[in-house]
Amino acid sequence: MIVDDFILRAALAGLMVALAAGPLGCFVVWRRMAYFGDATAHAAILGVALALAFSVSVFLGTLITALVMAAVVSTLAGRGWAMDTTLGVLAHSALALGLVAVSFLPGVRVDLTVYLFGDILTVSRNDLVVIGLGAAMVLGLMVWRWRFLLAATISEDLAQSAGVNPARERMVLVLALAITVAVALKVVGALLIAAMLIIPAAAARAYARSPELMAALAVTLGAAAVLAGLGLSLQFDTPAGPSIVAAASAFFVGSVGGAGIWRLVRRG
Amino acid sequence: MSAAPAVAARDAVARAEAEPLIRAEGVSVAYGKAQPVLSGIDFEIRPGEIVTVVGPNGSGKSTFLRAVLGMVGASAGRVWRAPKLRVGYVPQRLHLDPNLPLTVARFLRLLQPLPDAEVLSLLARVGVPGLEGRSMGTLSGGQFQRVLLAQALAGRPQILVLDEPTQGLDQSGIAAFYRLIEAVRREIGCAVLSVSHDLHVVMSASDRVICLNGHICCQGTPHVVSNAPEYRALFGLGTQGALALYQHNHDHNHEHGPGDDHLSDHGQSPTHSHEGGHDR
Numbered sequence: 218m219i220v221d222d223f224i225l226r227a228a229l230a231g232l233m234v235a236l237a238a239g240p241l242g243c244f245v246v247w248r249r250m251a252y253f254g255d256a257t258a259h260a261a262i263l264g265v266a267l268a269l270a271f272s273v274s275v276f277l278g279t280l281i282t283a284l285v286m287a288a289v290v291s292t293l294a295g296r297g298w299a300m301d302t303t304l305g306v307l308a309h310s311a312l313a314l315g316l317v318a319v320s321f322l323p324g325v326r327v328d329l330t331v332y333l334f335g336d337i338l339t340v341s342r343n344d345l346v347v348i349g350l351g352a353a354m355v356l357g358l359m360v361w362r363w364r365f366l367l368a369a370t371i372s373e374d375l376a377q378s379a380g381v382n383p384a385r386e387r388m389v390l391v392l393a394l395a396i397t398v399a400v401a402l403k404v405v406g407a408l409l410i411a412a413m414l415i416i417p418a419a420a421a422r423a424y425a426r427s428p429e430l431m432a433a434l435a436v437t438l439g440a441a442a443v444l445a446g447l448g449l450s451l452q453f454d455t456p457a458g459p460s461i462v463a464a465a466s467a468f469f470v471g472s473v474g475g476a477g478i479w480r481l482v483r484r485g
Numbered sequence: 486m487s488a489a490p491a492v493a494a495r496d497a498v499a500r501a502e503a504e505p506l507i508r509a510e511g512v513s514v515a516y517g518k519a520q521p522v523l524s525g526i527d528f529e530i531r532p533g534e535i536v537t538v539v540g541p542n543g544s545g546k547s548t549f550l551r552a553v554l555g556m557v558g559a560s561a562g563r564v565w566r567a568p569k570l571r572v573g574y575v576p577q578r579l580h581l582d583p584n585l586p587l588t589v590a591r592f593l594r595l596l597q598p599l600p601d602a603e604v605l606s607l608l609a610r611v612g613v614p615g616l617e618g619r620s621m622g623t624l625s626g627g628q629f630q631r632v633l634l635a636q637a638l639a640g641r642p643q644i645l646v647l648d649e650p651t652q653g654l655d656q657s658g659i660a661a662f663y664r665l666i667e668a669v670r671r672e673i674g675c676a677v678l679s680v681s682h683d684l685h686v687v688m689s690a691s692d693r694v695i696c697l698n699g700h701i702c703c704q705g706t707p708h709v710v711s712n713a714p715e716y717r718a719l720f721g722l723g724t725q726g727a728l729a730l731y732q733h734n735h736d737h738n739h740e741h742g743p744g745d746d747h748l749s750d751h752g753q754s755p756t757h758s759h760e761g762g763h764d765r
C-alpha cells in the first residue's frame with residue numbers, strides 16, 4: 218500500500234506529540250494541573266497573534282506566551298489566590314485577547330481554526346523537525362527528572378527531606394508543558410492540547426500498577442488515538458485534531474468500562 | 486538490669502562528646518511578611534538523642550522541624566547540620582492522589598534504590614510484613630503510618646524526624662507505635678526528633694522535651710518539663726493524670742520488675758530507664 222507523504226508526516230507528528238504528552242500528562246493528572254494546562258494552552262492563541270504581529274515563528278511566540286502564562290499563574294498561586302478562579306480568568310482572557318488581537322492584524326487574513334483545532338495534515342518537513350526536537354526535549358526532561366518529579370509529586374516534604382527542590386521540579390514541569398503546548402498547537406490546536414495530556418493518562422490509570430507503567434500506557438493509548446483519529450479523519454473527512462481527541466475519549470470510555478467489567482468478573 | 490545504669494552513663498558521655506547532628510542558633514521563621522511563627526530558637530541534637538517537641542496546635546512545631554531540616558529558610562539566626570546528614574522524615578500530612586498508582590514497595594523506593602530483600606525486611610521490622618504488593622491507597626491508618634516509618638528508615642538515617650507520627654491511631658496503637666520507634670532506635674542508634682501532642686506517651690521515652698509556643702517556653706528532662714509552670718500554663722493541670730495513667734499501662738505491658746514504682750517518671754532516674762525495662 219502506498220501511503221501519501223502528508224499522511225506519513227501527519228502520523229509522525231502525532232506520534233511524537235503522544236510520546237511527550239504521555240508522561241507529562243500523568244503528572245498533570247497526579248498534580249491536578251488540568252486547568253493549568255488549559256490556561257497555558259489557551260495562552261498560545263495570544264502567542265500566535267504576537268508572533269504574527271512581530272513576524273517571529275509561531276512556535277517561538279507560543280512557547281514564550283505559554284511560559285509567561287505559567288509564570289503568572291505560579292506567582293499568583295504563591296500569593297494565595299484561589300487557583301480555579303484565577304486559572305479560569307486567565308485562560309479565557311488570554312484566549313479572548315488572542316482572538317481579538319489576531320483580528321487586528323493587517324494584511325493576510327488568518328485562518329484561526331488552524332490554531333484552535335490544529336492542522337496536522339499540513340505538517341511540513343520543517344514542522345516535523347521542530348515537533349521532533351520539542352518532543353525529544355520534553356521526553357528527555359521527563360526521563361532525566363523522573364525520580365525527582367515523582368518524589369516531589371508524592372510529597373514535597375519528603376522530597377525536600379532528601380534534598381530534592383520541589384520548586385525546581387515545578388519549573389521543570391512548567392517548561393515541559395510550555396514546550397508541549399508549542400509543538401502540539403499544529404497537531405491538535407490550542408483548544409484540545411489539554412485533552413491530549415489528560416485523556417490518555419486517565420485512560421491508562423485503571424490498568425497501571427506503577428507510575429512508570431501508567432506513563433508507558435498513556436503513551437501507547439495516545440499513539441493509538443493519533444492513528445485511529447487520523448484514519449477516521451481520512452475516511453470520513455472529519456477535522457483531524459478533534460478526531461484524534463474523540464478517539465482518545467473512546468479509549469477512555471472503553472478503559473473505564475473495561476475496568477468495571479474486569480472487577481465484576483473477578484469478584485465472581 | 487544492673488548493667489543498664491553504667492551503659493546509660495557511658496552513652497551519655499559519648500553523646501556529650503559527639504558533634505551535634507543539628508544545631509540552631511537564634512533562629513526565627515516567618516512565612517511571607519507575617520509575624521514570625523518562631524523566634525529566638527536555640528537548639529541542638531546529638532547522635533542517638535531522643536528529643537520530643539510538644540506544644541498546642543499552631544504553636545510552630547511543624548515549622549520548627551522544617552526549619553532545622555532546612556526546608557524553610559530562617560529569617561534570623563542560623564542552622565547548622567552535619568555534612569551529608571542522612572535524615573529519615575515522616576511528614577505530618579501525606580496526601581496521595583488516587584490517580585497515582587503506587588505500591589508499598591515502590592513507595593519505599595521513592596528516595597533511593599532498595600533491593601527486594603531490604604523492602605521485605607523493612608516492612609517486617611515495622612510490623613507490617615507482606616504489604617509490599619499492596620496499593621498505598623488501600624492501607625489502614627495504622628498500616629500507613631508504619632509504612633511511612635519504614636520509608637523514613639529506608640535511607641539508613643542518622644536522625645529520624647517524626648511529625649505527629651501517631652495521628653489517627655487509637656490509644657493502644659499509639660503506645661505500640663512509640664515502643665516500635667524506641668526498639669528501632671536502639672537497633673540502629675539513630676537520633677529521634679519527634680513532635681507530638683501525645684504528651685503522656687512520649688514523655689517517658691525522651692531524653693529531653695522541648696515545650697514550644699512560638700518560642701521555647703521550657704525544656705529539660707520529661708520530669709522537669711511536666712512540673713514546669715510554663716508547661717502547666719500551656720497544657721493545664723489535667724495532663725498529670727494522663728501521664729500517670731499511661732505509665733500504668735506502659736509498665737503493665739512490659740512487665741517491669743516488682744520493684745517498679747508505677748508513678749515514677751521513666752526518664753527521671755536511670756534505674757527506671759526505659760531501655761533497662763525492654764532489653765530482654
Ligand SMILES: Nc1ncnc2c1ncn2[C@@H]1O[C@H](COP(=O)(O)OP(=O)(O)O)[C@@H](O)[C@H]1O
Pocket residue numbers: 516522540541542543544545546547548549
Ligand atoms: N506554608 C505556610 N504558609 C503560611 N503560614 C503557615 C505555613 N505553614 C504554617 N503556617 C502558620 O504557622 C503557624 C504554625 O504552624 P505549624 O508549624 O504547622 O504549627 P503546629 O505544627 O504546631 O500545629 C500557624 O499559624 C500556621 O497557620
Ligand SMILES: [Mg+2]
Pocket residue numbers: 546547548577648
Ligand atoms: Mg504540625
